[in-house]
Amino acid sequence: MKERLQQLQQEALEKIEQANDLKALNDVRVAYLGKKGPITEVLRGMGALSPEERPVMGALVNEVREVIQTALEARQATLEQAEVEKKLAAEAIDVTLPGRPIRRGNHHPLTRVIEEIEDLFIGMGYTIAEGPEVEKDYYNFEALNLPKGHPARDMQDSFYITEEILLRTHTSPVQARTMEKHQGRGPVKIICPGKVYRRDNDDATHSHQFTQIEGLVVDEHIRMSDLKGTLREFARKMFGEDRDIRFRPSFFPFTEPSVEVDVSCANCGGHGCSVCKGTGWIEILGAGMVHPNVLEMAGFDSKKYTGFAFGMGPERIAMLKYGIDDIRHFYQNDVRFLQQFNRV
Amino acid sequence: MFVSYKWLQQYVDLTNITAKELADRITKAGIEVESVEVRNKGIQGVVIGHVLEREQHPNADKLSKCFVDIGEGEPVQIICGAPNVAKGQKVAVAKVGAVLPGNFKIKRAKLRGEESNGMICSLQELGVESKLVPKEYADGIFVFPSDAPVGADALELLYLDDEVLELSLTPNRADCLSMIGVAYEVAAILGRSVKLPAIELHENSESVHDYISVRVDTPKDNPLYVGRIVKNVKIGPSPLWMQARLMAAGIRPHNNVVDITNYILLEYGQPLHAFDYDRLGSKEIVVRRAKAGETIVTLDDVERTLTEEHLVITNGKEPVALAGVMGGANSEVCDKTVNVFIEAAYFNGATIRQAVKDHGLRSESSTRFEKGIDPARTKEALDRAAMLMAEYAGGEVIGGVVEVNTLQRKDVVVTITLDRINNVLGTTITKEEVAGILTNLQFTFTEENGTFTITVPSRRRDIAIEEDIIEEVARLYGYDNLPATLPVGEAKPGKLTPYQAKRRKVRRYLEDAGLFQAITYSLTNEAKATMFALETAEPIRLALPMSEERSVLRQSLVPHLLEAASYNRARQVENVALYEIGSVYLANGEHELPNEKERLAGVLTGVWHAHVWQGEKKAVDFYVAKGILDGLFALLGLENRVEYKQAKREHLHPGRTADMLLDGKTIGFIAQLHPIVQKQFDLKETYVFELDLEVLLKAEVDNIRYTAIPRFPSITRDIALVVDEHVVAGELQKAIIEAGGELLKDVSIFDVYKGDRLPEGKKSIAFALRYYDPERTLTDEEVTNVHEQVIKAVEQQFGATLRG
Numbered sequence A: 001m002k003e004r005l006q007q008l009q010q011e012a013l014e015k016i017e018q019a020n021d022l023k024a025l026n027d028v029r030v031a032y033l034g035k036k037g038p039i040t041e042v043l044r045g046m047g048a049l050s051p052e053e054r055p056v057m058g059a060l061v062n063e064v065r066e067v068i069q070t071a072l073e074a075r076q077a078t079l080e081q082a083e084v085e086k087k088l089a090a091e092a093i094d095v096t097l098p099g100r101p102i103r104r105g106n107h108h109p110l111t112r113v114i115e116e117i118e119d120l121f122i123g124m125g126y127t128i129a130e131g132p133e134v135e136k137d138y139y140n141f142e143a144l145n146l147p148k149g150h151p152a153r154d155m156q157d158s159f160y161i162t163e164e165i166l167l168r169t170h171t172s173p174v175q176a177r178t179m180e181k182h183q184g185r186g187p188v189k190i191i192c193p194g195k196v197y198r199r200d201n202d203d204a205t206h207s208h209q210f211t212q213i214e215g216l217v218v219d220e221h222i223r224m225s226d227l228k229g230t231l232r233e234f235a236r237k238m239f240g241e242d243r244d245i246r247f248r249p250s251f252f253p254f255t256e257p258s259v260e261v262d263v264s265c266a267n268c269g270g271h272g273c274s275v276c277k278g279t280g281w282i283e284i285l286g287a288g289m290v291h292p293n294v295l296e297m298a299g300f301d302s303k304k305y306t307g308f309a310f311g312m313g314p315e316r317i318a319m320l321k322y323g324i325d326d327i328r329h330f331y332q333n334d335v336r337f338l339q340q341f342n343r344v
Numbered sequence B: 001m002f003v004s005y006k007w008l009q010q011y012v013d014l015t016n017i018t019a020k021e022l023a024d025r026i027t028k029a030g031i032e033v034e035s036v037e038v039r040n041k042g043i044q045g046v047v048i049g050h051v052l053e054r055e056q057h058p059n060a061d062k063l064s065k066c067f068v069d070i071g072e073g074e075p076v077q078i079i080c081g082a083p084n085v086a087k088g089q090k091v092a093v094a095k096v097g098a099v100l101p102g103n104f105k106i107k108r109a110k111l112r113g114e115e116s117n118g119m120i121c122s123l124q125e126l127g128v129e130s131k132l133v134p135k136e137y138a139d140g141i142f143v144f145p146s147d148a149p150v151g152a153d154a155l156e157l158l159y160l161d162d163e164v165l166e167l168s169l170t171p172n173r174a175d176c177l178s179m180i181g182v183a184y185e186v187a188a189i190l191g192r193s194v195k196l197p198a199i200e201l202h203e204n205s206e207s208v209h210d211y212i213s214v215r216v217d218t219p220k221d222n223p224l225y226v227g228r229i230v231k232n233v234k235i236g237p238s239p240l241w242m243q244a245r246l247m248a249a250g251i252r253p254h255n256n257v258v259d260i261t262n263y264i265l266l267e268y269g270q271p272l273h274a275f276d277y278d279r280l281g282s283k284e285i286v287v288r289r290a291k292a293g294e295t296i297v298t299l300d301d302v303e304r305t306l307t308e309e310h311l312v313i314t315n316g317k318e319p320v321a322l323a324g325v326m327g328g329a330n331s332e333v334c335d336k337t338v339n340v341f342i343e344a345a346y347f348n349g350a351t352i353r354q355a356v357k358d359h360g361l362r363s364e365s366s367t368r369f370e371k372g373i374d375p376a377r378t379k380e381a382l383d384r385a386a387m388l389m390a391e392y393a394g395g396e397v398i399g400g401v402v403e404v405n406t407l408q409r410k411d412v413v414v415t416i417t418l419d420r421i422n423n424v425l426g427t428t429i430t431k432e433e434v435a436g437i438l439t440n441l442q443f444t445f446t447e448e449n450g451t452f453t454i455t456v457p458s459r460r461r462d463i464a465i466e467e468d469i470i471e472e473v474a475r476l477y478g479y480d481n482l483p484a485t486l487p488v489g490e491a492k493p494g495k496l497t498p499y500q501a502k503r504r505k506v507r508r509y510l511e512d513a514g515l516f517q518a519i520t521y522s523l524t525n526e527a528k529a530t531m532f533a534l535e536t537a538e539p540i541r542l543a544l545p546m547s548e549e550r551s552v553l554r555q556s557l558v559p560h561l562l563e564a565a566s567y568n569r570a571r572q573v574e575n576v577a578l579y580e581i582g583s584v585y586l587a588n589g590e591h592e593l594p595n596e597k598e599r600l601a602g603v604l605t606g607v608w609h610a611h612v613w614q615g616e617k618k619a620v621d622f623y624v625a626k627g628i629l630d631g632l633f634a635l636l637g638l639e640n641r642v643e644y645k646q647a648k649r650e651h652l653h654p655g656r657t658a659d660m661l662l663d664g665k666t667i668g669f670i671a672q673l674h675p676i677v678q679k680q681f682d683l684k685e686t687y688v689f690e691l692d693l694e695v696l697l698k699a700e701v702d703n704i705r706y707t708a709i710p711r712f713p714s715i716t717r718d719i720a721l722v723v724d725e726h727v728v729a730g731e732l733q734k735a736i737i738e739a740g741g742e743l744l745k746d747v748s749i750f751d752v753y754k755g756d757r758l759p760e761g762k763k764s765i766a767f768a769l770r771y772y773d774p775e776r777t778l779t780d781e782e783v784t785n786v787h788e789q790v791i792k793a794v795e796q797q798f799g800a801t802l803r804g
């Protein structure tokens, strides 16, 4: 009987090993461990054994069942694993096919530049002031020390609507309006971005409509060296930490002294290249100390208050920064142009 | 202003400083030198030759065979094509081996069988601009004075071994519209002195008052008028050095008298005019405003009709010059002129500007008057002109000056402290440094305890206040020496206003939703100005537009966005989604500024989404556009306050247009473009929208408040309602929400059907209704109760039936 059991175990283990799918394995289970299987038969034959032999034999039968059961389970796990793997293999995809595209637009390059400049100055404590594009002659010129008949008005040929109303030629009227609102009390610390208009024929370097950003600080004890420090800070944040700036004397009716501000060329590091026309410097800003007439007209005591102002053109900065060669691109809105500014 | 380096040397010592270095120094100190032109454009080997013989070329009508002494042994044979070449002339000869501008090398040649050993040159061939060449030599070679030494360097005699600095002057620096003014500037920069030209005038014993009298009727236009008479002049060419200097400055030489007036204009910045005394037609000069309709033929032979705004010089009867701008042809100096009346005056800039504007005539004279001259030098300039006419035109200066002078001149005195200078600049400049700078500027000043009292010379009309002095100090001290500091004082943080911050979020949202930001022009044409406008007003026209296309301010952003879409489509970019945020301009009466309103508009056309290999492709339609706006309203917290209403608007598809209402007020529209307009813009199916951004961004919204995450299950019930086809989904949904009360949390549409399986004129809309109570689990019975109320409500209000 013992031999029979050992033989059965041997047989069962072999068949388990040979079962190649779950069905075959189940057949083996039914065949050996089922109610009609040979082990059950052996149990039935135990009645013929002596009372001493029975427990020994019973233990042996259980042992054999256990061994077979364990082998069945192990084999089942292996077969299941193989089945899953087979299924997954059939599910394989081509990961190089294109993904479902996400549609994404982006800022206009001018907005990109303007927001960057705005954020730089916000970081330095400025707020953003806005004002009308259709402006009174008074705010566009007179309040900025450009009385009627002043020769410097020729510098900014304007689009008039009536004798007293025109499209603003710069964003400076926003400065005049903001100062006026302050009623002679400082500090004023603003950045004025916006559209401006001049009588120019549109070509690669001129546009009858363009944008400007101007800045104004008015307070007691504002010095021209503060202007230099502020603009240096700006230039370094905007164009790179190793940039330097220089002032060249100039003339604007609304500032005195007036300067033009160059930033050392980021392309060549100041050694001279085609971008900076060999000079190592690129003109970026106009600036100066607010003219006392401008302060007084806006209600500030020019003996007590001083201020500085500066202005720049986002088009020019964008053209330098991105190597754009024609100002008309900014206003044609060619999608193939716009979408080039779609990343960090 | 063109400044000859050589000429400038006459007034300032330029030892040890090259033209290029000088240009850099001038630029750094405030006047931009745009270019330094080397007048010798690579020329070598051009000498003075003496034409000993000239004969006809045997084989060519238009050529001459010349024998020219060039100071090197035997005369050389040169073939010359110039019509004016003649025996006895002194001419410029480019020898064999010479180099002319453009690296043009002169070689021995045979011209129609005759040997030619060099070339006789015109001024143009020596690099002089045609418009500067004296008229008589314009079509031929230049003839030198007979005393020009044979073999000498022709370039040197023509003063072409010079460099010319082109100054770009800002309007405040009119003082540098003269060589003397530039000399003062250069002297201040270099710390050197100025040598003024010498004036030695020999007047005869006659009195100018016997020749002429002057009356000024409008002293405001003409506060100073002086004149002299020079008699018995011989008109001829002016000396070569003078012609050369005029040409270097960009003025064409004419004759000695005219050249001298121009020379003085350049030297002193004082415009002069020379009249032919005998052609004046009277013995008096009357300066007055022109009579309306009066005419004058100016030097350029143009008859000009005048108005009362123009100032004229008359002979008491008729105009002989348009004051300060151009002389009259009737009194012009000509070859036969013998006696000359020289006018030196100070005219009001604004008066001159008016004439310049009205007649489109800008001259060297008018430019100087417009920008303002120094009246302190007017008389000196007149004297020097008379002296030069005596010297170079053989004239005799009549004794005395005619003068009308109503000028009230006051010295400009500026007082400023050293502290003020340093406080404004942020510097620590010393008293001595400031004094040094003022001295170099040749400003008269006194200093006491750090207070400077400065008398500004009349040539510097741009200096009147403390800040002007600060600028002079700063620019000559050098801006490179200015420290870099940051403002001290209370540091308030900067930030965007809520409006600005929201506007940025709107931009980002739209871009992330797939639209590109466009920026278009504010000026448009009359027709487009009011197209699509949410609100219209009287169009605002420019007084003087540059073109009809850019003549009126826009009232909607849509037309230019359509143009942009069309521009793209013409370049094979068919799928376009653009938005713009910008102003529209609504008139507010002629004397008021218009209302500028910020709008948000968009245009969408072509394919919206394509992922073709997986079978997805979606063209833009109304609901694509609407979905973007729905998201925008949600972003702004307004989704439950905005309503879409079927609408009709011009230029838009009559069945596919909706107005958007915020709290019941129209704030914009969304629509498909009308096919006719679509065609006008050369577009395919296109959708547009425009919104009043200000109203949207200024609408007050509650702050975000947390609501508890659902803890109990919700129950969803679907219903399909059959209604008349004119019933709109939005109304049904509103009714459902109302009837659903507290427990109905969410209603969504999941199917719309119209077709064979329904009776004619009917449609079915299927809704999913989600019921939920935050406090407990709802029972079926409770939900059924509410749900039945909902069904009853839509039955009653819309005649809706449940679809079986």
Ligand SMILES: [Zn+2]
Pocket: A265, A266, A267, A268, A269, A270, A271, A272, A273, A274, A275, A276, A277, A278, A280, A281
């Ligand atoms: Zn460079």
